[in-house]
Amino acid sequence: MSSNNLNKKEQNLKELLRPEVKEISPYYGEEDNFEVEINLAGNESPFDLPQEIKKKFKAEFDKHDINRYPEIYSERLHQTLADYLSRELNQEVNTKEVIVGNGSDEILDMLIRTFVESGDVVLSQAPTFSMYKYFTKLNSGQYQEIFLDEEFDFKNLKEKIDKLKPKLIFLCSPNNPTGETIEKDLVLKLADYFAGPVIVDEAYADFSEIDLMPDVKNYPNLAVTRTFSKAFGLAGIRFGYLYGNEVLVEELKKVLKPYNLNSLTDMLACLILNNNDIIKERIEFIKKERQKLYQNLNQYQNWQLYPSMANFLYIEGEKTLEFKKILNQRGIKIRSYSKKNPAIRITVGSQEENKAVLEAFAEFKEKNWE
Numbered sequence: 001m002s003s004n005n006l007n008k009k010e011q012n013l014k015e016l017l018r019p020e021v022k023e024i025s026p027y028y029g030e031e032d033n034f035e036v037e038i039n040l041a042g043n044e045s046p047f048d049l050p051q052e053i054k055k056k057f058k059a060e061f062d063k064h065d066i067n068r069y070p071e072i073y074s075e076r077l078h079q080t081l082a083d084y085l086s087r088e089l090n091q092e093v094n095t096k097e098v099i100v101g102n103g104s105d106e107i108l109d110m111l112i113r114t115f116v117e118s119g120d121v122v123l124s125q126a127p128t129f130s131m132y133k134y135f136t137k138l139n140s141g142q143y144q145e146i147f148l149d150e151e152f153d154f155k156n157l158k159e160k161i162d163k164l165k166p167k168l169i170f171l172c173s174p175n176n177p178t179g180e181t182i183e184k185d186l187v188l189k190l191a192d193y194f195a196g197p198v199i200v201d202e203a204y205a206d207f208s209e210i211d212l213m214p215d216v217k218n219y220p221n222l223a224v225t226r227t228f229s230k231a232f233g234l235a236g237i238r239f240g241y242l243y244g245n246e247v248l249v250e251e252l253k254k255v256l257k258p259y260n261l262n263s264l265t266d267m268l269a270c271l272i273l274n275n276n277d278i279i280k281e282r283i284e285f286i287k288k289e290r291q292k293l294y295q296n297l298n299q300y301q302n303w304q305l306y307p308s309m310a311n312f313l314y315i316e317g318e319k320t321l322e323f324k325k326i327l328n329q330r331g332i333k334i335r336s337y338s339k340k341n342p343a344i345r346i347t348v349g350s351q352e353e354n355k356a357v358l359e360a361f362a363e364f365k366e367k368n369w370e
C-alpha cells in the first residue's frame with residue numbers, strides 16, 4: 001500500500017471510533033526519568049510469595065495440562081473462596097454470593113456494564129481511585145463525585161442522590177489515595193436509603209479496622225470488592241472478587257466473559273486462600289512500618305499527613321513535590337498529585353525501603369527546615 005493510502009486508512013480508523021473512546025486516554029502510570037530502584041508507587045506488597053507456596057505451585061503446575069481451557073467460571077476457586085470467607089467472617093458464605101475477576105478492576109468494569117446505560121449517573125467520592133471514572137466514561141455513563149470533606153455526610157449524600165438519581169454508587173474505603181475510611185454507619189445508612197447497588201471497594205481493608213463484608217447478608221444492594229494485588233502480594237496474577245447478594249451475583253455472571261481467569265491464577269489463588277497465615281503476619285508488619293513512617297514524616301509542620309488505614313501514606317502540602325524530587329534522585333518512585341493542592345502518596349515498603357525513604361526525608365529536612 002502506498003504511504004498516502006496507509007495514512008488515509010489510519011485516519012479512517014480514528015474517525016470510526018466511538019466518541020467515548022476518542023475522548024479517553026489510555027491508562028499509563030507516571031513516566032520515570034530516573035532509574036527506579038525502589039518502587040513505592042503502586043501500593044503493592046514488598047513481599048514476594050513465600051517459597052513454600054511457590055514450591056506447592058510448581059508441583060501443581062507440573063501435573064497440570066496447560067493445553068486445556070480452565071474451568072469456565074472457576075468453580076473450584078469459587079468454592080475455595082466461599083469456604084475462606086465463611087471461616088474469616090464466621091458466617092455461611094456460599095458460592096452463589098461470590099464472583100471472581102481478572103483483578104478487581106474487571107469486576108468494577110463488569111458492574112458498570114451490568115447497570116449503566118448511556119447517560120446514566122455513577123456517583124462516587126473524590127479524590128479516589130481513577131478507574132471508576134474511566135470505566136464509567138468508557139461505557140457512556142456520566143460520572144459525578146462528592147468531595148470527601150466535612151460535608152461528606154448522610155444528609156448531603158441523600159441530597160445528591162435525590163438530585164442526581166445515580167444508577168450505581170462506588171465508595172472506596174480505605175480510600176485510595178488518601179487512606180481514610182468511611183464510617184460503617186454511613187455506608188449502611190446509604191445502602192438503606194439508596195435503591196441501587198452500593199459497591200464498597202475494599203482493596204485495602206486488610207490493613208484497616210472497618211470491614212463491610214459482615215453486613216452484606218443484611219443489605220441486598222450492598223456489595224464489597226477485594227483484591228489480591230495489595231495485602232496478599234499477588235499483583236502479578238490479577239485476582240479480585242466481589243461478595244454480594246445472590247441476585248446481584250447471578251446477573252453479573254451474565255456479563256462476565258467465560259474463562260475470564262487463567263488456570264495459573266486459579267491455582268495460585270486457591271493455594272493462598274488455603275495458606276493465608278503468612279499474609280496475616282505480613283499485614284501486621286506493614287501496619288507497624290506504616291506507624292513508624294507516619295510518626296517520622298509527621299514532624300514536618302508544613303505538611304498535612306492523612307492518618308492512613310491502608311498500606312500507603314498520603315501527604316498534602318507545599319514542598320511535597322520537593323520531597324518527591326529527592327526521593328527520585330535516590331531511585332525511589334512514588335505517586336504525586338497536583339489537582340487541588342500538591343500531594344504525594346508513598347507505599348509502605350519493606351524495612352530497608354522505608355529506611356531509604358527516611359534517609360531521603362533527612363536530606364529534605366536539612367534543605368527545608370525553617
Ligand SMILES: *Cc1c(COP(=O)(O)O)cnc(C)c1O
Binds near residue numbers: 176
Ligand atoms: C489497586 C486497586 C484496585 C485494583 O485491584 P486489581 O485487583 O489489581 O485490579 C482496585 N481498587 C483500588 C482502590 C485500588 O487501589
